[in-house]
Amino acid sequence: MGIAQLDTILRGTKLSASLPEPTTRIAQLANDPNCNTLELLRLITSDPVLVSRILKAVNSTYYSLPQKIGSVERAIAFLGLKAIKNLALAGGFQGMFSGPELVPGIRPIDLWQHSLTVGAAARDLARMAKSAYVEEAFTAGILHDIGMLSLCQQLADPMRQVVQMTKAGVGLFSAIELRVMGVTHSQVGGGLARQWKFPEFLAEGIAGHHEPESSGQPLAAILFVADSLASESDSGFSLTAAGQKITPEILQLAGLTEANCDELRVEMPNLLQLISHLM
Ligand SMILES: [Fe+2]
């Protein structure tokens, strides 16, 4: 499949219809170091569903706050702007991952659980790597497999075949996607991130998350490691990362070590607990 067909898939994607309008703006603000707190607060509070999702997460046992929090302003005071930006992003994108099974074996809710796991893991790994893009790593993580939604909507039969072949051990998911459809969910995801006007390095990170060496992007490498570790924990739909190996070259590109991966493995139960409150 050439660029032309990738364009056709991107044009045919109906995801933007299910993306609440303020969410794209929140994502752009969340990745802006000079983020305007008042605008972020206004965007969040304009969406009552989002407010209730954030407060539910904030009041969950994960944060163990000494008192119940009843407003987004109070939540920011207790947990800081960064934490609330991430919860807002997670809450904003959640609506896209709903509905019935897309193709046999792929449920949106399982993709969402996997995406949250990779987002939380990527943020922790980016912090360990002393990356300048810790918050962006979370955004990239929750969106890294967004191309799966688009492909399942538009190419359901070939996707069913890709799932069956991967489960049968024919090869890695991405390689089979290329063989069967000529396009991968990573390419589609990168294209969607560009359509939504996310920073280019973020789009490149998403586009390269299954082949970080050829993309040369540290964020792609961080996503690859997070995806692989999330796949080990078997949280949600992680077939896309099944069987992929974290090589020394990928670790080096990510700015990580084997010890960092072990640290993340130890931290994983806590991350999964946080995620259970965001579902
Ligand atoms: Fe993926």
Ligand SMILES: [Fe+2]
């Ligand atoms: Fe993934």
